[in-house]
Amino acid sequence: MSQSVPPDLALVLKPLLGVVRAVRAVLLVLIALHGVALFMFSQGSLPGLAVMAAIWWGLGRLIDVAPKALSSAAPGVASGVEPLQERLRQVAQQRTTGKKKQP
Numbered sequence: 001m002s003q004s005v006p007p008d009l010a011l012v013l014k015p016l017l018g019v020v021r022a023v024r025a026v027l028l029v030l031i032a033l034h035g036v037a038l039f040m041f042s043q044g045s046l047p048g049l050a051v052m053a054a055i056w057w058g059l060g061r062l063i064d065v066a067p068k069a070l071s072s073a074a075p076g077v078a079s080g081v082e083p084l085q086e087r088l089r090q091v092a093q094q095r096t097t098g099k100k101k102q103p
Helices: 007-041 046-071 074-097
Strands: none
């Protein structure tokens, strides 16, 4: 199942990867604190620690996979823009030559 990501979606998601990295770092600190509380002070739960670790791993996997998926949209950006640029050139030429539609 290899679907390409729409170019506009790729442009929106790229900055969010930085946010995911920050969230992952904060989650790692919380995992460490929860682990210390669980094993040193017998406060907390092992399933809660496991869920946080699974989320941390999942975010890491997302960070690894997302750039590959978003880079597949990069060629689509150029090909999607070319027809629009050509249409803008045509409109600009019509304005410079003074052609006007007759009613």
